[in-house]
Amino acid sequence: MQLDTVMEPVTQSNGWPNSCSVKWKPSLTLCRKITVPYIQIDEAVNNFAKEVDVKGDVVGFANQTLEGIAAATFLRKEGSGNDFWTLEDEDGLQGYVISNISKDVDGKLCYWISQAWLSKKYRGTGLVKEYWQTLKDYAKQNFCKHILIVSGRGNRAYQRLLGRSLTEYATILKEDI
Secondary structure (H helix, E strand, O other), rough: EEEEEEEEEEOOOOOOEEEEEEEOEEEEEEEEEOOHHHHHHHHHHHHHHHHHOOOOOHHHHHHHHHHHHHHHOEEEEEEEOOEEEEEEEEEEEEEEEEEEEEEEEOEEEEEEEEEEEOHHOOOOHHHHHHHHHHHHHHHHOOOEEEEOOOOOOOOOHHHHHHOOOOOOOOOOOOOOO
């Protein structure tokens, strides 16, 4: 975690004012092993499932998410391309990204973001844009030519948040059989 010094009046126990306090700036970390308490991961995954209004089996969706986290951390094989990013502050886990490097249909490497969640505490703060650049830089360092986001939402929210350079690429159709 990174420390930010924030100037704000704080009264010490002796009654004298102190001119600054320390607050944590949340840090985005690529995890190769689980360092966050499982209960926080489970809570974040369940919050995501509730917020996106999963159609169908919510438990199955949560289990699939936890399997993706496991595949990117303690079950990860070298060179698999699976990644798990965490956003933590002094209160614990505040966001995560599950992603992987794979080939796109054009044969070029792409960074595929299959799931991302951010706690309400940090929505609208500008952190998403800052950390989006971190993900793009990481993808470029790993020879990716594209970055893809899988979403059940329309693209307008993403364009508003991340910029107009993010364009709709494909439509995924599904039929229950």
